[in-house]
Amino acid sequence: MYNIPALNKQIGKEVSNYIDQLTKPAGSLGRLEQLAIALSEMTEAHFPVVTPPGVLVFAADHGVTKEGVSAFPQEVTAQMVLNFVNGGAAINVFSEQIGALFAVIDVGVATDIPGEGFVQEKVKYGTNNFCEQEAMTRDEAKQAVSVGYEQAKAMIHQGIRCLIVGEMGIGNTTTASALLAAISGKPVELLVGKGTGIAAEAVLHKRTVIERALALHQPDASDPIGLLSKIGGLEIAAMAGAMIAAAEARLPILLDGFICTVAALVAERLHPRVVDYMIAGHRSQEPGHRIALDLLEKEPLIDLNMRLGEGSGAAVAFPILQSAVTMLKMATFASAQVSQGGE
């Protein structure tokens, strides 16, 4: 169904050799060198381009908020969509900083949002409470994946060279934790954190809620559409779809925090090769993030104790990708007539 090309390891080797000719001690730019090689393998370019990046923020609501799992009321999802439209959210100011194309997509907010300036692709007015029933049907899950896929394709058509996917959905750390528990098989208490900022007692409650859902649905970790329909979120489905579209087009995907990385694990189950196009942006404070990153075998670029979501951590990390490709503009020892060192 999806068609993701293999990395071009040959170009990676050539770029690696070229980096060793640049006017600096061998290996002295550390992870920037590895990043430049990885980006060349993804993009099949000796001088990869990552600008402009594109930021897609998918918004949706979560029926599980009825269980009282979030510090914020559900109406905040819709309010924040308007904040994104008006340029007032964290991801707006960081997107502007990095010169990103930006779009926010209502893929499943629980209410109708007035006005313009966002993409209306609502699959459903929020998920069902997955403690009581399946979050959505399999068809709705597929439809949400497809919304993300098509939105990413549209933005790629507009010329972006790197994809960041963010989210807004009150309650979505609970959903992501449930998905991660199902995918990883790890005990829920290792995965659940305070989300947007709930107290210790509430963390215990959140665990119980997730355990109830897992007991009810017994999700199959190898069936991504089943995972999404039973315990998923509409924005998480869309994010996974967007990642697939980026990988098909050989675009690097810069991962954000916990929710995004769980979406990446879902995407991996849609097509394993998508992981080859992922770079971990930042390490979130959310405890499950480390586990999700380990499953993807990715090491984040920055660790600034952020836990906001929206794509904000990836956007803040993005200039490091720029540095990696900018490095390739350096002079070589030969061109600059600088003597090389010996061991």
Added chain:
Amino acid sequence: MYNIPALNKQIGKEVSNYIDQLTKPAGSLGRLEQLAIALSEMTEAHFPVVTPPGVLVFAADHGVTKEGVSAFPQEVTAQMVLNFVNGGAAINVFSEQIGALFAVIDVGVATDIPGEGFVQEKVKYGTNNFCEQEAMTRDEAKQAVSVGYEQAKAMIHQGIRCLIVGEMGIGNTTTASALLAAISGKPVELLVGKGTGIAAEAVLHKRTVIERALALHQPDASDPIGLLSKIGGLEIAAMAGAMIAAAEARLPILLDGFICTVAALVAERLHPRVVDYMIAGHRSQEPGHRIALDLLEKEPLIDLNMRLGEGSGAAVAFPILQSAVTMLKMATFASAQVSQGGE
């Protein structure tokens, strides 16, 4: 002699309160929030500005290279000055990325460098071999500090809002390690690494060289000019002077790696308050860097296994400062009409 103002803690408190009103869970932008507060205390601005940054690269040679401590021949210092002039070095491409003003200063290269495009403020044709005699006179040390101080003042006058100081000097990890040993009182074997890339045997030799110098000069850690004259480097002296000028003008100083952080420790001994204006940019792979950062009580922003110097790590970290101040452009809960969460 120097006049460094105290941080404005009152503005810091006001900015901290303001950050809690922005449309995000409290504390969810982690270190960006702390950075924004720190920058406001330094600059006395509720909306600090850090662009454009300025990059000053000081180049000088080290007599101790006669002992065979570096993988690169001494002539590379002068060759790299020309590379800086021609825009081919790592710090050039990263400076361009961040829109920095850039200057390279010959404060003590061992040979005359042909051509233009760099600042000629040579105090001395390289230091003396500090294994045999003092690296420079006290007057020369003061003169080198003054070159840095004046160069920073000139660039501040051109409008920079944040200072990065870099260096080029074959052999200068040996010099910096000697200074750090004297300042920290720690055993040399904890401080010495492979510099630009020497083998394990050569690391042992480098340690012996430093121990000989320390035994010969018995430097006094509380006397910065004495440290510089006995076991210092001309570029390290200039870097310390540049930092003082930035702090006097309330400019944040974004530290680079090992050499730069040792220069920061020397600057601290010139005026302790200069440390209030320092932000650690990155963690270098050089083992002494961690010790130098601990002495300054600074935690770096990024850790990408870099060990190049020139100011490159600071330049790559700089966009994070931009993100911190950009964050302050976000909407507040009140202005965006977003409901606040409760615990």
